[in-house]
Amino acid sequence: MSSLPARPRFALAGVLLILVAGAFRPAAQSHGPAADEDFARLVREWTTRPEFLSPLVDHLPVVAGIPTPKDVIGHHIGQPRKLTYYDDILRYYRALAAATPRVKLIDIGKSDEGRDLIVVAIGDADTMRDLERYRNHLARLADPRDVTEAQAREVIAQAKPIYHIMAGLHSGETGPPEMLMELAYRLAAEETPLLRQIRGNVIVTLTPVADPDGRDRYVDWYYAYKVDEKGEDDSMGGPPYWGKYVLHDNNRDINYSQAITQALLGWFLKWHPPVMHDIHESVPFLYTFSGQAPQNPNLDPILYGELPWFANFEMTQAARYGMPGVWTHAFVDMWSPGYLAFMASNHNALVRMYEVYGNGGANTMKRRVERGEGAGSQATREWYRPLPPYKEVEWSIRNNVNYGQTAVLTALQLTAAFPQVILENFYQKSRNAVAAGRKEPPYAYVIPAGQRDMTRVAFVVNVLRAQGIEVGQAKAELKLADGTFPTGSIVVKRDQPYGRLAKILLEKQEFPDPTLRTYDDTGWTMGLLTHTEVKAIADKAVLDAPVMPIGEMKVAGRVTGTVQASGWLAVRANGSSRLVTLRWRLRDIPMRAASKAFTAGGTEIEAGSLLVRAGSAEAAKRTAAAVEDLGLTAAWLAAVPADAVTHDADLPRVAVYSTWGSTQEVGWVRYALDQYGVAYDLVFKERVRQGGLRAAYDVIVVPSQSGSGKRLVFDIEPKSKPLAYRKTERFKNLGMYGESDDITGGMGLEGVVELKRFVEEGGLLVTMGGASYFPPDFGLTRRVEASRPSPQFYAPGPTVQAEILKAEHPIFYGYDRKTVPVRWANGPLLRVPDEDKGQVLMQFPGGDASVLSGLMRGANEIRNRPAAVDVPLGKGRVVVFATNPCYRWQNLGEFNMLFNALMHFNDMN
Incomplete structure (x- = not known):
């Protein structure tokens, strides 16, 4: 497939002249509206050094009838000790x-706590009146199969790129949501040649605050505790929660589980912005993302040219303005596809990202940028940092606004100078994605029909479909060189606009260079993490296989056999996590569970299957209906054999323990339990110290958190005053998902004693991942040792093999293989003495051959180390997972290890 023809040289030269003219014309030189003198004076006052201000943002026009931010929220942007609540931002x-008429608002959904999610669109009035036409232009370029090259040229000539800017995904990064309000006003009202060019050539869209729930909670916390902070050393930290479930990981939600990420993805797939720009806060003074190594090789090479093109232009312009500390490279890499804004690069658009220096609030304070010399220094001169940040600086939120807004306007300047290049690249990347699926294997992925648990197949399919990937169901048996697959098998062909993304998500990750480090996980293969069979297809004939397009996949449950009054309905443990949903949904119905597999009437009933007496007609009817609704499999049995070993499937009273300082991984477990309908209480140090745990609970789950036993026990270091987390008349957003008079101090040794007493009195304690240092470190599993790998070991989230040693243990009900893929959780290296090896339920074989996807450097260090142990203590038990069987709504194949522990809590023997 040929590319678009090269543009005539004189046309490109003309565009360059426009760019140069725009670049060197002082932004404030204009015969337009008068400038706000009060704004200019205050901005100079709030900016701590003259070189931290640019001519793009040192002024603000006054336009009759168009409100400035101050006209609505009562202060200019960047005023010290002022943060804006989301309601006022929306206002x-x-x-x-x-x-x-230059501004329109688009409603895109609701947050978990019911706040409106919007996108703000800004352009010239003519563009805004015809916004739907411009949306349709981009939709046509996003799917090149529906346009000829000649038609594409016509569309590009009429279209305008959407440049989308997102702020406030991380609630502790407070400056960008403030900055966007001033930027929006400037884009709508300012009449300099640069701003007119941007309005005329680009549609700018904004996500004002990506996580509004977290924004309001953080602003409450700021005014309650941080507004008087003088420096880094007296920080009062942040609130224990941002959004309902997760904090920082809302930028790692690869499967789009959260309300805010789903809403933005839905908008993106409807509007197809060629550029998406996520603004964060961390390093000094402004880092602009350039897509450094390791790079995902599946993404288009055009992208890897666009990224430094923008970043280098921004560095150049900042140097022109004399603004130090703008740099690129040497921070975030381009390996993982799971960051929220990477929905752009995953869908053939350009992803962009800034990190702007911030103080975690709105106070002006002295900061030590450089705490030491060395390779990790961010205040040294490098080829990618020609004008480095100062080693010490007095920094204000207005500095943050100046840097972020100057850089964004510079990026928009480049976009406005080259709008057709942006559109041509967007179209070409889409064409290349389709062509790549026809040129090189794998040409498709097949998920065979007839797998034991089709609900996990449906999960994979629906995550792919949610991201716009086309999925089909084979209309007939597929006979390919790679194998024969039954009718109804799922086929994901790669000759489609998002075929590259399908490959990224479904292939096994081969990390390109083991000497490199990466910012997040190195492995995310969906089939491995969900324990779903996915087959890469090298036979090109698959592209011609007839399939029926799938919208949303729903698995219908199946009940076989004939009901008999004296019989039983056996709901089979075929690996579906939805078995736990059925048990909690039907909590009022007595059930038994098969302790071991048995055969009845020629039907094999797996261990862990749930059994309901048919004699209770209403109970049997409701169970059968739930089976069908949940996609489970059940069989009517005339009788349960007399020699079948069963036990009561009692429902436990469940508590999930969270520290106040590490709620995020707990949030992912809460989200999973909520999605599967499992009832639980969320408890903190206050409830543990109170005692009487065994009278209230049967199981206490301690999700991965804290990273050491000591940190889990003692948690947040006490401050100069108590840090209460309670809802008040003034701070209505605090006290959500738990309350405390002082979140510091942890459960302490008093809490350890109570947890130990809970187990000794017959309770089940389950620890996961980083929390599993706690039982060995504090004597709950005296003979189990927990250590850490060597400094040379490096394993950021690969998928590795685990060997099930005790297949009969209830934790492994529904698992039918001796070895299973698990995500390496950076948990403890456990060691159990030889005489207690019977307590080891699962172990890591270790070695390079056991690494299934991603990178593990030093894989021999985990050889034959326990992955899960079950240790008796008094009348109860402690189950210690070195793995994290409930991670980020990703490793659904491991979820049942946790769910089985809940459902069979009192039958571990």
């Missing part, structure tokens, strides 16, 4: 949209 954008 400003609504006032702006009501005042000018």
Whole structure:
């Protein structure tokens, strides 16, 4: 497939002249509206050094009828000790949209706590009146199969790129949501040649605050505790929660489980912005992402040219303005596809990202940028950092606003100078994605029909479909060189616009260079993590296989056999995690469970299957209906054999323990339990110290958190005053998902004693991942040792083999293989003495051959180390997972290890 023809040289030269003219024309030189003198004076006052301000943002025009942020929220942006609540941010954008035809608001959904999620669109009035036409242009370029090259050229000539900017995904990064309000006003009202060029050539869209629930909670916390902070050393930290479930990991939600990520993805797939720009806060003074190694090789090479093109232009312009500390490279890499803004690069658009220096609030304070010399220094001169940050600096939120807004306007300047190049690249990347699926294997992925648990197949399919990937179901048996697959098998062909993304998500990750480090996980293969069979297809004939397109996949449950009044309904443990949903949904119905597999009437009933007496007609009817609704499999049995070993499937009273300082991994477990309908209490140090745990609970789950036993026990270091987390009349967003008079100090040794007493009195304690240092370190599993790998060991989230040693243990009900893929959780290296080896339920074979996807450097260090142990203590038990069987809504294949522990809590013997 040929590319678009090269543009005539004179046309490109003309564009370059426009760019140069725009670049060197002082932004404030204009015969337009008068400037706000109060704004200019205050901005100079709030900016701590003259070189931290640029001519792009040192002024603000006053336009009659168009409100500035101050007109609505009462202060200019960047005022010290001022942060804006989300309601007021929305109020400003609504006032702006009501005042000018250059601004429109698009509703995209609701947050978990019911706040409106919006996208703000800004352009010239003509563009805004015809916004739907421009959306349709981009949709046509996003799917090149529906346009000829000639038609594409016509579309590009009429289209405008959408440049989408997102702020406030991480609630502790407070400056960008403030900055966007001023940027929106400037884009809508300012009449400099640069701003007119941007409005005329680009549609700018904004996500004002990606996580509004977290924004309001953090602003509450700021005014309650941080507004008087003087420096880094007296920080009062942040609130224990941002959003409902996760904090920082809302930028790692690869399967789009959260309400805010789902809403933004839905908008993206409808509007197809060629550029998506996520603004964060961390390193000094402004880092602009350039897609450094390791790079995902599946993404288009055009992308890897676009990234430094923008970053280098931004560095150049910042140097022109004399602004130090703008740099690129040497921070975030381009390996993992799971960051939220990477929905752009995953869908043939350009992903962009900044990190702007911030103080975690709105206070001006002295900062030590450089705490030491060395390769990790961010204040040294490098080829990618020609004008480095200062080693010490007095930093303000207005500095943050100046840097972020100057850089964004510079990026928009480049986009406005080359709008057709941006559109051509977007179209070409889409074409290349389709062509790649026809040129090189694998040409498709097949998920065979007839797998033991088709609900996990449906999960994979629906995650792919949610991301716009086309999925089909084979209309007939597939006979390919790679094998024969039954009718109804799932086929994901790669000759489609998002075929590259399908490969990224479904292939096994081969990390390109073991000497490199990466910012997040190195492995995420969906088939391995969900224990779903996925087959890569090298036979090109698969592209011609007839399939029926799938929208959303729903698995219908199946009940076989004939009901008999004296019989039983056996709900089979075929590996589906939805078995736990059925048990909790039907909590009022007595059930038994098969302790071991048995055969009845020629039907094999697996260990862990649930048994309901048919004699209770209503109970049997409701169970059968739930089986069908949940996609489970059940069989009517005339009788349960007399020699069948069963036990009561009692429902436990479950508590999930969380520290106040490490709620994120706990949040992922809460999310899973909520999705599967498992009832639980969320408890903190206050409830543990209170005692009487065994009278209230049967199981206490301690999700991965804290990273050491000591940190789990003692948690947040006490501050100069108590840090209460309670809802008050003034701070209505605090006290959500738990309350405390002081979140510092941890459960302490008093809490350890109570947890030990809970187990000794017959309770089940389950620890996962990083929390599993706690039982060995504090004597709950005296003969189990927990250590850490060597400094040379490096394993950021690969998928590795685990060997099940005790297949009969209830934790492994529904698992039918001796070895299973598990995600390496950076948990403890466990060691059990030889005489207690019977307590080891699962172990890591270790070695390079056991690494299934991603990178593990030093894989021999985990050889034959326990992955799960079950240790008796008094009348109860402690189950210690070195793995994390409930990670980020990803490793659904491991979820049942936790769910089985809950369902069979009192039958571990």
